[in-house]
Amino acid sequence: MPAMDVQPLSTLTPGQPLVFGGDRVTVVPEALAEAFVPGDALVVLQDTGEVLHVPAGDRAAAAAAVDAAAAAFGAMGDVDDSAVDAFYRSFADHLADDERYAPIAAANAADVAAARERGRSTTRLVLTDRMRADMIAGLRAWTDVPGTRGRVLETSEHDGWTLEQVSDRLGVVAFVFEGRPNVFADACGVLRGGNTVVFRIGSDALRTARAIVEHALDPALTAAGLPPGAAALVDAPSHAAGWALFGDPRLALAVARGSGEAVRQLSAVAQQAGNDVSAHGTGGAWMVATAAADADRFTAAVRASLDRKVCNTLNVCCVVRERADELVPAFLAALDAAAEARGTAAKLHVLPTARAHVPAERFSTVVPIARAGGEVDEPQAELLDEDRLGDEWEWEDSPEVTLAVVDDLDDALRLFNAHSPRFVLSVLSEDPADLERAWQLAEAPYLGTGFTRWVDGQYALGTPELGLSNWERGRLFGRSGILSGAAIATVRTRVVQHDPDVHR
Structure with missing residues (x-):
């Protein structure tokens, strides 16, 4: 079989056909063809035929954050639970310190004012005193949650050997959410199990997110001795940055949290890339x-x-x-x-x-x-x-x-x-x-x-959550609809052989 001739996509033509779903065709819109430049990417959603344009800058921002989180995950094997506890305490202390918190509050005020000028909802954007207190309480609560790494879930005894099913860290978790700054504290729960996290927040709250990273999150990582990038922000305002993030095959889990339409698109992008998805979209x-x-x-x-x-x-x-x-x-x-x-x-x-x-x-x-x-x-x-x-x-x-x-x-x-x-x-x-x-x-x-x-x-279980899954796309396999950081784990199997003469 001859080798396939694969070329990078550098231009698009208006009306250019794009196959999707195996047996259907959509075409490239004129505006997209004009906007597309070398280095950009296209994602065609296989269930609807929607054509998503991912500019090179958004791809680079997402890739840089995943690079950092992937490298940090490799180093997290040497990080024990006490260091993770120190991170949570330090992050909480930074948010509780009025001097350190002042630039975060100022950034949030600017985000809220800009959103109101654009006629955007600010119900979940305003970083109130209650939200600040909840973030601090949520981070400190993680220090009371036992680590999941190394927990023996099941043991099977055999003649001459023992098998154990053991919980262990999963990998890089991508987290896309809209304008709720408190989700930073919730999503950092993935570090409890030795995982790392990449955040992408909506443009309405990006200034707030940058300030939290600069004045509280990154200093807490450094103070606790955790690897840089263990919690990384995709610093880009567009929806396309979220598509680029969820399309990265290095993710262990993609968590989408926001409006129904945005979550549907993000879920489709992740699934097409072969990434597991936890979708938290339409509510009510x-x-x-x-x-x-x-x-x-x-x-x-x-x-x-x-x-x-x-x-x-x-x-x-x-x-x-x-x-x-x-x-x-x-x-x-x-x-x-x-x-x-x-x-x-x-x-x-x-x-x-x-x-x-x-x-x-x-x-x-x-x-x-x-x-x-x-x-x-x-x-x-x-x-x-x-x-x-x-x-x-x-x-x-x-x-x-x-x-x-x-x-x-x-x-x-x-x-x-x-x-x-x-x-x-x-x-x-x-x-x-x-x-x-x-x-x-x-x-x-x-x-x-x-x-x-x-x-x-947090209200029902006393554990900060990453989100609440509905059953809009069917029941969930083997887990509750409440996704918490402690629940993000994999299961490994190990054997201890006692009798050297055991064989099949």
Whole structure:
């Protein structure tokens, strides 16, 4: 068989065909052909035919960070758990030191101001005192988590020899997230198991990220004696840097955390490169109040599930028709209370099935709704088609949720499995049979009986999390949906031969 003639891609032609999926063709857009220069790369997503342009600068930034993390991983075998503990303590101390923290706060203020000028959401971008405290607490908590390296998981005794299954470090973990600075502390949990990490943060928070690296992260690595690059930042603002990172075959795991569309693209890039992916994208919790729901418990659960907008915030509430006259007013009261606590008005989306149970004045009353670009006058309630039940409401200060009235629990579970991201489900019922049926039929990794916001690694397990996987792309193999640093490990097998005469 003759050798293949492989040439580097240096130019593109508008309309140039590109094969994808094995049997389909897309073409190069004119704008892409004009922008492409030697050193750039293309990624054609094999499921959709999307053509992603990765400029040379973004490729270089990602490669430099992975180079550093790969070299550091090679050195981490000589780093013991006490040095990793010292890193966490030092990182936390640097963040707690007001003088060292001042430039980080200033960088974050600049990021927030720039994002607001562009009409971008700043809900998760602002580095509040609470977020700072949580970062510090999360880092210090890692010192209490036992190291996973060398843990014997299983032992098999044979005549003359012993086999052990042993947990060990995995490799370089790439982590792409949007504008949440506190994720730096969470993602550094991979070092607990002797792994290394590469971060790529969204452009909105890049100044903040650079400041954290300069004034807290890198000094902590140095102080603890960890290899440089054990936690490395891809210093590039574009989405293409994330594609370049996730396409690097040296990764042991790619963790994508952000909006649904961005996570879908990143996951596809990583999978095409042969990298394992943990996707943490579309969120939005669902709640069902059954015929056996307690009205007071239901009201409290709704209120506590709408305190702020994150992935486990209540997004869709289903109330069974039999109790709608009683429970829909309870739901609306809780929604209004959540908005009042934030000094805003709430936004309600109503399925036609629930229209008759919502006061008419909600549809005619116009209220100021706090959006990323500022306040916008909108109707307090609007009708929503069933095919949009999967929409996740990315609200700022105005709680936003969808209400549906369903025939029964089975009807609610049907809607959940068909339209939700298969993520968080809460079932309000005093009947254990309802809870068991939901457990058996709902395609949800997280099921509860009250407020939805419990779904969080640090809150529920006392361990900082890397993210929360949904089941939008199917169930997860052999692990929980809560991904923590301590869970990132591989299993090695070793044998100790006692009898030198053992043979097959």
